Amino acid sequence: MKVTSPTLVAAVLAAAQVTLAAVAQVSTAAPTATPPSVSAPTGGQTSAKRVRPNPTNLQVLPKQLTGDQVHEIMEQWEAALGGSCATCHTADPKNIGPNGKPKLNFADDTKEEKAFARKMYQMTEEINQNYVAKIPNSGAPVTCGTCHRGHLGPEPFVAAEEDGAPKAKNAASASVVPTVK
Ligand code: HEC
Ligand code: HEC
Numbered sequence: 001m002k003v004t005s006p007t008l009v010a011a012v013l014a015a016a017q018v019t020l021a022a023v024a025q026v027s028t029a030a031p032t033a034t035p036p037s038v039s040a041p042t043g044g045q046t047s048a049k050r051v052r053p054n055p056t057n058l059q060v061l062p063k064q065l066t067g068d069q070v071h072e073i074m075e076q077w078e079a080a081l082g083g084s085c086a087t088c089h090t091a092d093p094k095n096i097g098p099n100g101k102p103k104l105n106f107a108d109d110t111k112e113e114k115a116f117a118r119k120m121y122q123m124t125e126e127i128n129q130n131y132v133a134k135i136p137n138s139g140a141p142v143t144c145g146t147c148h149r150g151h152l153g154p155e156p157f158v159a160a161e162e163d164g165a166p167k168a169k170n171a172a173s174a175s176v177v178p179t180v181k
Pocket of ligand 2: 146
């Protein structure tokens with residue numbers, strides 16, 4: 001298994017492009033590369049350039065990550081799961097954005113999907129550190145996309161019948177180990 005499947009890379013790139021396009025609409029930054037967040041916020045004036053605030057409620061990701069770094073990871077998760085930021089983050093009805101819709105409160109922990117994602121992140125890290133890293137010369141870390149493949153609920157794998165798989169009536173239950181008689 002190689003690092004990242006072309007489809008995954010394409011999905012991530014596509015998501016990044018969409019987001020860059022969205023960012024480009026509200027900022028004057030060149031849409032070609034990830035814009036470094038160098039524009040120092042001057043005074044309280046509303047600048048067209050978005051400065052991503054540093055996170056305040058990281059419990060599983062490294063706490064020293066900057067707002068931009070967290071954002072990059074979030075875009076990867078979003079692409080891997082095929083949802084949106086709102087899949088895991090709660091809208092705050094008291095904070096209405098310029099488009100008239102409530103903004104998401106990213107530090108809020110109400111949605112259970114956010115809690116699931118924390119567990120999933122820890123699981124993925126554990127798989128990579130304790131197992132994948134022990135395969136000599138392995139350059140294939142497990143990512144959210146390895147299992148999710150663009151879906152919130154990973155589809156059960158059903159082997160093709162020509163590969164000798166029995167008719168998969170139990171495809172949904174992952175750990176079906178045949179009983180030894
Ligand atoms: C699969 C669920 C999921 C999706 C989708 C997701 N996030 Fe997150 N997000 C999380 C989790 C979990 C954390 C907290 C991580 C931690 O505890 O270390 C988080 C944290 C954050 C934070 C830091 C909040 C703080 O102050 O601590 C920001 C900002 C954020 N997400 C933005 C986004 C954006 C923008 C998107 C869409 C591009 C997005 N997220 C999509 C699960 C998700
Ligand atoms: C080893 C495979 C695997 C990996 C890697 C993985 N997941 Fe999952 N994830 C699952 C399975 C299986 C489920 C349960 C799906 C179900 O019951 O429908 C799940 C469920 C979830 C759910 C809850 C979905 C729901 O229906 O509410 C979220 C959110 C999630 N994963 C996020 C992530 C994120 C974020 C990552 C990467 C940090 C990740 N997962 C990595 C296999 C994986």
